[in-house]
Amino acid sequence: MRGPSIAHIVLVIAVLATVPLLTPSNVVLNFLTVALLIALVGQGWNVLGGYGGQYSFGHAAFFGTGAYVTAILQMRYGVNAWIAFALGIAAGALVGAAIGALTFRSGLKGSYFALVTLAFAEVLRILASVAPITGAGVGILITLDLRPQAFQFQSRAPFYWIVLALLAVSLIIVRLIERSRFGAWLVAVRENEDAAKAVGVDTARVKLAAMTISAAITAAGGGFYVQYFLFIDSGIAYGPWISIEALLAPIVGGIGTVFGPLIGALVVKTLGELTKLIAGDAPGLDLVIYGGVLILIVAFAPHGIAGLLTDLRARFARLRSSVLGRAHG
């Protein structure tokens, strides 16, 4: 079967886990924490978009719900931060299931699905920017309480390990999906819905399940964001920026692959920092370079970096066998 084994995942996570032991630099840890957060959010998108072929432009709806529920339960109802975080994930899943039920029941596909998910996220953003419970335009500040039981820490390392652990769980979930009947059905839906129906696949239900899992993973990213930055407002929670980050990482890294979102997030975030460095003080120049490089990646690696690696490996194997064949002949 294609795809990495659980042992590969454990190895990658173990290597990443050593970073705080190797460097005390807050800059490096902060950079990696944000990159892994994007990888986590992108992994959520990848379940539905990469494996299921349903391209959502509105994953902010799940990220924001995870973030707001985590924040509101703590600050307005005094719920423990960890419990609030878990409930935030559940709430994100619920919103995913609700939006999925509405869109898939009405048979929305392709660009229509993308637009409707975007619309849902925007509606939530506007509601959050006026509703008193979300702090309206002001947003919500989480009171500083640097204790582990409050999901807050003195140093960055514990945050880094937590987001890494969340990412590890998401990688394993995706790998298990890949190896399951549900995963086979989900890919079948992506490839050809009619053909899937003809061999007994309940395509609406498969998509709904994928969207629920996808939303839960992305909501975990939202909840983590709140604990890390201790602030949330409607623009951050439900803004288009996170919907774009969610799809950019897997698309650059390789959609429908276990490690695609992680590779993509690291590349995209590194690129972002490098272009800032190169562009110096010229305003906006970093974004121009950033955009240009992204276009190049998508043009030359249409299956993402993971796909490029597979292609190169296949090409190398062919080259070697033809060289060997000639040597024998």
Add this chain to the structure above:
Amino acid sequence: MVELRVERVFKRFGGLLAVNNVSLAVEAGRITALIGPNGAGKTTLFSIISGFLPPSEGRVFHRGADITGMPPHLVARRGIVRTFQIVQPFAGLTVHENIAIGAHLSRRSRADALDAAAEVASTVGLGDLLGRPAASLTVAGRKRLEVARALAAEPELLLLDEVLAGLNPAEVATMVPIIRGIADSGVTILMIEHVMQAVMRLAEHVFVLAEGRIIAEGAPRVVVDDPRVVEAYLGHGAAARLSAAGGAHV
């Protein structure tokens, strides 16, 4: 025993009457063919039987149970599995993975489904192509893949929609025994087919559909000599001219 019964089915698309009062019965355990000129409504009828289209009127029964309007995945789970005239492979997947999707209908485990898929692949002659991407197959290969995927779902009733169309005579000759083999393993087959040589060799009972209506039925030999059938294919008056010409030779 009757495997499938279609009763007084109509299908309208706007002003077009695609299926016009069709009733037919498919006996269990044998090969039944549905023939007719292009545009006769054969594929539409298949879509109605398999749940992809609701009929405008009429009912469909599987082993006595009313399955009219049942969604396609439930029809498939009852044991009625169709292939598509315009082949519908899971293009990004390998041949092996394609067939395994069919096998998953009755198998939860990925390993079991892949094992079953490999077995089915060898019965339809795709055994050597398991690792190939479905998109790289030839027309003949894709037609086989359609059959293999449906067969892996272990149907009671297999609906084959022109699986021989577009094949050269040699390819047809290799497919005919495969279809015969499927029937011999106990699967009831209803096939839409244009390749008459294959229909004559395979089918025990033939229905002829023209302009949405069943115009003849019976044993293949009887049906092809039916003047109404000849006229449906060759035009009004053709039967008379043919028999006059044939008579002159005798």
